[in-house]
Amino acid sequence: MRNVLLAATAAMCVTASSAASRKTASLSGPGWLCDGEEVCVPHTWNALDGADGSPEGDPPPKHGMSVAPDSYVRKAARYSRRLPDPTPGMRQFVRFEGVSRKAEVYVNGRLAGRHVGAFTAFAFEVTALLAPADNVLEVVADNRWDPDVAPLSADYTLFGGIYRGVEWIETPQVCIDPVTDGALGVDLDVNTNGTVRAKIRVLGGPDEERVFVVENPELWSPENPKLYEREISIASGDSVKVRFGFRTAEFREDGFYLNGVRRRLRGVNRHQDAGLCGWAATAEDEDRDFAMVAEMGADAVRLAHYPQSQHVYDICDEKGILVWSETPAINWLSRSPEFKANLLQQAREMVAQHRNHPCVFAWSLFNEIYNDVPEDRSEEGWMEDILEEVKGELKRRDPSRPVVAASDRPAKRRLNDIPDELAFNAYPGWYGDTTMEQDFANWFAASGRKKLGIAEYGAGGNPFEHLDPLPPGRLDPGGPVHPEEKQVMLHAADYRAIASDDRIWGAFVWAMFDFAADARREGGKNGINDKGMVTRDRATRKDTFEFYRANWTGDRVLHVCSQRMEETSSAAATVVGFSNVGDVTLFVNGVEIGTKSPDSVKVVEWRDVPLKPGENLIELRAAGLASSRSLRRL
Numbered sequence: 090m091r092n093v094l095l096a097a098t099a100a101m102c103v104t105a106s107s108a109a110s111r112k113t114a115s116l117s118g119p120g121w122l123c124d125g126e127e128v129c130v131p132h133t134w135n136a137l138d139g140a141d142g143s144p145e146g147d148p149p150p151k152h153g154m155s156v157a158p159d160s161y162v163r164k165a166a167r168y169s170r171r172l173p174d175p176t177p178g179m180r181q182f183v184r185f186e187g188v189s190r191k192a193e194v195y196v197n198g199r200l201a202g203r204h205v206g207a208f209t210a211f212a213f214e215v216t217a218l219l220a221p222a223d224n225v226l227e228v229v230a231d232n233r234w235d236p237d238v239a240p241l242s243a244d245y246t247l248f249g250g251i252y253r254g255v256e257w258i259e260t261p262q263v264c265i266d267p268v269t270d271g272a273l274g275v276d277l278d279v280n281t282n283g284t285v286r287a288k289i290r291v292l293g294g295p296d297e298e299r300v301f302v303v304e305n306p307e308l309w310s311p312e313n314p315k316l317y318e319r320e321i322s323i324a325s326g327d328s329v330k331v332r333f334g335f336r337t338a339e340f341r342e343d344g345f346y347l348n349g350v351r352r353r354l355r356g357v358n359r360h361q362d363a364g365l366c367g368w369a370a371t372a373e374d375e376d377r378d379f380a381m382v383a384e385m386g387a388d389a390v391r392l393a394h395y396p397q398s399q400h401v402y403d404i405c406d407e408k409g410i411l412v413w414s415e416t417p418a419i420n421w422l423s424r425s426p427e428f429k430a431n432l433l434q435q436a437r438e439m440v441a442q443h444r445n446h447p448c449v450f451a452w453s454l455f456n457e458i459y460n461d462v463p464e465d466r467s468e469e470g471w472m473e474d475i476l477e478e479v480k481g482e483l484k485r486r487d488p489s490r491p492v493v494a495a496s497d498r499p500a501k502r503r504l505n506d507i508p509d510e511l512a513f514n515a516y517p518g519w520y521g522d523t524t525m526e527q528d529f530a531n532w533f534a535a536s537g538r539k540k541l542g543i544a545e546y547g548a549g550g551n552p553f554e555h556l557d558p559l560p561p562g563r564l565d566p567g568g569p570v571h572p573e574e575k576q577v578m579l580h581a582a583d584y585r586a587i588a589s590d591d592r593i594w595g596a597f598v599w600a601m602f603d604f605a606a607d608a609r610r611e612g613g614k615n616g617i618n619d620k621g622m623v624t625r626d627r628a629t630r631k632d633t634f635e636f637y638r639a640n641w642t643g644d645r646v647l648h649v650c651s652q653r654m655e656e657t658s659s660a661a662a663t664v665v666g667f668s669n670v671g672d673v674t675l676f677v678n679g680v681e682i683g684t685k686s687p688d689s690v691k692v693v694e695w696r697d698v699p700l701k702p703g704e705n706l707i708e709l710r711a712a713g714l715a716s717s718r719s720l721r722r723l
């Protein structure tokens with residue numbers, strides 16, 4: 090154990106950000122032990138069991154309860170590593186980007202601090218606990234269910250571990266506060282006239298303020314994500330770099346406006362499960378994810394259902410992706426004062442840590458409260474009381490941004506009246522028998538609002554399960570077959586309704602990527618929510634990905650669906666395609682069948698296209714592009 094710790098310290102690179110001041114070093118990477126085993130941080134112990142489903146023989150999982158059951162390892166684990174030797178005369182801090190979901194931090198066996206909440210960063214000063222050399226950091230990370238910690242229930246795996254990066258910080262005695270709320274210590278108020286007010290929290294001295302002006306600032310937007318940087322320093326020599334952008338983002342009577350221009354958001358939802366590593370994602374994993382978001386043409390992302398890493402917000406600033414940033418209030422709440430205090434703390438930390446990002450257009454208060462609420466907790470009113478308080482906290486910490494929320498209960502008027510702007514989650518044709526148009530009618534009537542967002546819509550889709558023709562009506566969403574064709578059909582129908590209704594200020598596809606939800610056993614896979622546009626391993630873009638690319642990008646797209654369907658016992662096939670390059674001609678085995686114009690959402694469709702026995706080549710051609718699939722008729 091000792092050898093591992095020493096080797097890691099030797100390899101660590103300590104960098105000074107400016108001459109006499111703050112020094113930072115990454116404590117991520119190798120050199121950590123977790124319960125005695127060598128690991129690399131970011132790390133989770135649930136990379137495998139967090140996405141393999143409940144054990145065989147369990148009763149069928151209840152939808153929405155992945156946080157609670159023990160179908161993956163829920164434990165307290167002890168991490169340790171060696172710390173760099175402290176520089177005499179400086180103050181030392183250790184900063185954690187995220188530990189799931191409770192952390193106790195010790196230096197040389199003495200408690201440095203505790204943090205509760207999986208999704209926000211925290212830092213502790215360790216100066217007084219350090220010896221001149223050979224210091225050992227220990228962290229107890231605990232992802233067990235706790236009635237006083239949000240979330241209490243949710244449809245995603247709560248991976249355990251030190252699953253984001255760790256940093257060592259040394260500062261002069263008087264320094265910019267790296268501890269309070271896990272934030273940078275500098276709050277920016279940015280005005281589009283070029284004035285920036287920086288409020289600096291100082292440890293060891295009075296708080297300070299700087300005002301500076303950027304001449305003729307360029308506005309930040311998805312089309313021009315212009316960012317500015319400044320070094321903020323104080324007299325002691327300590328300094329931090331801040332990055333910011335100039336933009337206005339607001340809701341008016343008829344919709345969302347960015348820089349005074351109305352904009353209907355083309356959004357996707359993203360969980361922080363970044364593929365086979367679960368939550369223990371690297372910056373490269375996150376870069377890859379957002380490259381795909383941009384490739385599909387989205388201009389907004391809902392970070393479901395909790396704050397994600399600092400790097401995610403940085404990427405969104407850089408790529409010009411508007412962010413809906415959410416507290417972990419989901420499904421149901423607890424009446425305990427400890428729970429409320431924890432939710433308020435997590436909300437406060439989210440705002441403190443991410444308020445300087447121009448990409449954040451709204452703070453989100455909740456997702457689907459009252460979903461799966463046990464009888465003894467369904468008493469009217471007290472959850473609303475808690476949420477009113479959390480909204481107050483969000484507004485107090487950042488009056489500049491609207492508070493939104495995602496509801497699935499049209500009838501709960503008091504709940505839905507709390508956020509400034511309301512959005513609904515809807516799965517017409519998947520969980521329910523309505524259409525999107527019927528849902529719209531219901532929501533507008535029930536809420537009394539003139540405009541609404543759609544925080545989630547979608548359907549399961551396994552790109553390796555196919556069905557042609559699709560049976561009429563609904564499939565069993567918890568059943569073993571989630572044919573890709575159904576996902577395409579429902580997204581096209583939903584988006585047709587969304588695109589043609591001007592009262593919808595934005596809609597967020599559920600979800601960008603398949604993600605771990607260990608309580609699920611459906612769609613031919615265990616432990617996965619398969620409503621993504623891309624598979625969890627990021628290897629397969631589903632047909633729905635191409636649907637949005639055709640609708641949302643300037644790329645020339647012609648795509649024939651069901652290319653992974655290899656054989657059929659039918660004598661005829663359904664041919665669905667997407668074209669944003671105009672009329673499409675269908676050829677089967679080289680014979681021209683006909684030409685069609687794409688509909689309002691770029692879809693062309695032929696039904697009952699005859700097939701010959703054996704191999705068939707189905708080809709779409711349009712404007713010099715071609716897209717084909719082969720299908721063996723058995």
Ligand code: ADA
Pocket residue numbers: 244456457514545599618620
């Ligand atoms: C809810 C919930 C999401 C997601 C979705 C689904 O709407 O808000 O977390 O899990 O259901 O896929 O069923």
